[in-house]
Amino acid sequence: MKIIEKVAEMNEASCENRKKGLKISLVPTMGYLHDGHISLVKIARANSDIVVLSNFVNPTQFGPNEDYNRYPRDIARDNKICKESGVDIVFAPSVNEMYSKDESIWVYEDKLSKVLCGKSRPNHFRGVCTVVSKLFNIIQPDIAVFGMKDYQQLRIIERMVENLKYPISILRGPIVREKDGLAMSSRNKYLNCEERKNATTIFSSLEDAKNKILNGEKNLEKLKYDIELRISQSGGKIDYIEFMDAENLTPMTNLTAPFALLIAIAAFYGNTRLIDNLIVRL
């Protein structure tokens, strides 16, 4: 496994691999890898010849009062996991390698990014689109794999690829969960013992809503209220609970089949903001 820190070297490696006719996949991460990331590597591994995992905590997608500085990092452990999971190249650039002092170009999305996390995290998705553009241009992958936990991010990147005509296939990685249902996230590390236990309510309330819908419940206000109640009672502070069209991220007002309904939640347990979601198809 190769570890590359320089943009020019990474681009050269990709050019060489492309010339050989090898199919390149990219798994973009901010490191502190867990089983969710590993599942993305497996999908990449199964669908390409060369798996590149980028490990870069991207400053421009954090707000001024967010956790950029304390975001967990452990690159030695990450590299070990990558090697064991079948990654061919880890791309781990410095901030100065990715951003120059004359930085003035941004890639942004102006529809899908206005709701859900985009509402409470202004400029977050501008940072995401910009850094993913950079990664695409440097690494020139045929495939990129994104996890469905960050579903809004996934939809925005899919839109970016389509609009900007990147010749890249986006593959979706299903959410990977702890045994008790909590969606895996590097930020779970912030939770204390009790918060960690209570946070499972996010997923159980999602599942509960799904079951009610499949059993015929059509009242979205009632479903939303039930989730709100359960999360509040478990000590969570709700940022949003939304029922949306999974394609366009527009609010879903009634449930007439066929639909793909996204139920998305962001909630704080202590100071830690967690997100989770679930798609119901009917």
Next chain:
Amino acid sequence: MKIIEKVAEMNEASCENRKKGLKISLVPTMGYLHDGHISLVKIARANSDIVVLSNFVNPTQFGPNEDYNRYPRDIARDNKICKESGVDIVFAPSVNEMYSKDESIWVYEDKLSKVLCGKSRPNHFRGVCTVVSKLFNIIQPDIAVFGMKDYQQLRIIERMVENLKYPISILRGPIVREKDGLAMSSRNKYLNCEERKNATTIFSSLEDAKNKILNGEKNLEKLKYDIELRISQSGGKIDYIEFMDAENLTPMTNLTAPFALLIAIAAFYGNTRLIDNLIVRL
């Protein structure tokens, strides 16, 4: 010479050429080709194996009251010129091929685009950056050639390539002029006989300013006033006359060597807005 109208076909052709190890160059144009464009093709031809010329009048870089609809088009004539000039592939997509109905991703620049043409044409450079990103992603060139008449556009694209890490070399094409000095432009066609004659004042006043500077004139206010006077007396209506650092497009306040000074002018003759510029190095 191949003429390609579809994004997928263009991307495939480039992939094939890249696999063969051929060097691809791109000359992005809005068509209605003149000797200025041909000079860019020659530079591309000399520096690559496959010359792609894109011919696309990009709607998103025109303002609501600008000349998108009446912008001159003559694709048959353009294709003939391309063939004679040694273009290998003309990429001439429709608007629907380049923009989908779900368009929500934009690439923009937020420093260099705030001055000069960016001031009087809001969103112009956002349209330029977005369409050039698309062209880069579809055509995957090793080289792209941009003319220096649109100097601000050139600097913004150079910045975009650097910031977004496109593995593309930008080559600069010197301004090509009519015998009497008028910079070649597809928009010159709009000028009536008298406007056409008077518009030569733009370049002669640029040259005059340059000569005065090389002869020791340091008073930028005076130089600006002289240009203003000459253009007004020739019937031109000034949009801007600016003296700027040619690198960062920041206002130049005094002339201490070494410098690369950009003198940039936009002026209307009749309803036609013309731009021109000149770089003075000391």
